[in-house]
C-alpha cells in the first residue's frame with residue numbers, strides 16, 4: 001500500500017463546481033449573523049456599532065455583557081441564562 005493508490009485522484013477529479021450552490025448558505029448566514037453566537041446556545045445579540053455591548057446584566061450585575069437589543073428583550077448574561085436553564089439558581 002502506498003500513497004499512489006489513485007483514490008485521491010478520483011475524489012478530486014469530480015469537480016462539479018455547481019454542486020451545493022453557496023448562495024443558499026449566504027442567506028442563512030445573514031439571517032443568523034445578528035446573533036452573537038450563531039449556531040450556539042446564546043440568544044444574545046451580536047455587538048454592532050449601533051448596538052454596543054455596554055450594559056450590565058440585570059441579574060448578576062456583570063458589566064458590558066448586554067447590548068441595548070438584549071436588554072429590550074429582557075435577556076440576562078450568558079452565565080445567568082445558562083444557570084437559569086440548568087436550574088442551578090434555586
Ligand SMILES: [Zn+2]
Pocket residue numbers: 057058059060061062076077078079080081
Ligand atoms: Zn448575569
